[in-house]
Amino acid sequence: MSSTxxxxxxxxxxxxxxxxxxxxxFLFGTFPDYTSExxxxxxxxxxxHSPRGHSIAxxxxxxxxxxxxxxxxxxxxxxxxxxxxxxYSLDDEDSIKTLYTLGDSILKYMPTARKIxxxxxxxxxxxxxxxxxxISGNKDxxxxxxxxKVSARTGQGIGExxxxxxxxxxxxxxxxxxxxxxxxxxxxxxxPLDHKGCCKNI
Numbered sequence: 374m375s376s377t378x379x380x381x382x383x384x385x386x387x388x389x390x391x392x393x394x395x396x397x398x399f400l401f402g403t404f405p406d407y408t409s410e411x412x413x414x415x416x417x418x419x420x421x422h423s424p425r426g427h428s429i430a431x432x433x434x435x436x437x438x439x440x441x442x443x444x445x446x447x448x449x450x451x452x453x454x455x456x457x458x459x460x461y462s463l464d465d466e467d468s469i470k471t472l473y474t475l476g477d478s479i480l481k482y483m484p485t486a487r488k489i490x491x492x493x494x495x496x497x498x499x500x501x502x503x504x505x506x507x508i509s510g511n512k513d514x515x516x517x518x519x520x521x522k523v524s525a526r527t528g529q530g531i532g533e534x535x536x537x538x539x540x541x542x543x544x545x546x547x548x549x550x551x552x553x554x555x556x557x558x559x560x561x562x563x564x565p566l567d568h569k570g571c572c573k574n575i
Contacts, residue, residue, distance in 0.1 A: 386460035
């Protein structure tokens with residue numbers, strides 16, 4: 374028998390790292406032609422189904438650039454978050470340094486949330502060679518469940534990231550929820566709740 378539980382995944386990171394594009398890729402399996410700057414947080418829901426009959430409803434919350442929020446995230450953004458995606462750009466080491474300031478917010482408002490560090494823009498040829506050292510050498514980013522490099526543009530690594538998310542949420546083995554690099558819309562149910570700045574193809 375299929376059972377569905379609802380869970381919240383919040384994408385956090387500096388402006389321009391690709392949070393909205395990742396959100397669009399999760400929901401629709403494509404890269405948006407154009408995205409505007411996210412001004413207010415917005416949410417969209419997607420239901421994942423496993424071959425064993427489990428269903429997980431995941432609400433993806435896109436957020437504005439973290440640098441505009443100061444050293445602490447607004448509590449309303451953090452409420453009921455199950456998994457945090459700490460997103461940075463693989464061609465911009467400053468976007469990693471922005472994540473360094475997240476520790477206090479996570480401990481205060483999301484102490485039980487699981488964490489995945491996501492390096493986006495893996496399709497870019499001229500990647501910054503210092504990026505990996507900045508991630509591995511920082512104690513604030515060491516206490517995470519997973520780290521992964523993906524490309525919202527090409528879909529590279531997206532299936533693996535979705536497997537990580539659903540496995541952390543449901544405490545399932547990773548083999549129970551496995552997705553192709555580009556998730557087919559037949560395999561999921563999409564329920565757009567609010568498109569204010571998030572996942573909107575303008």
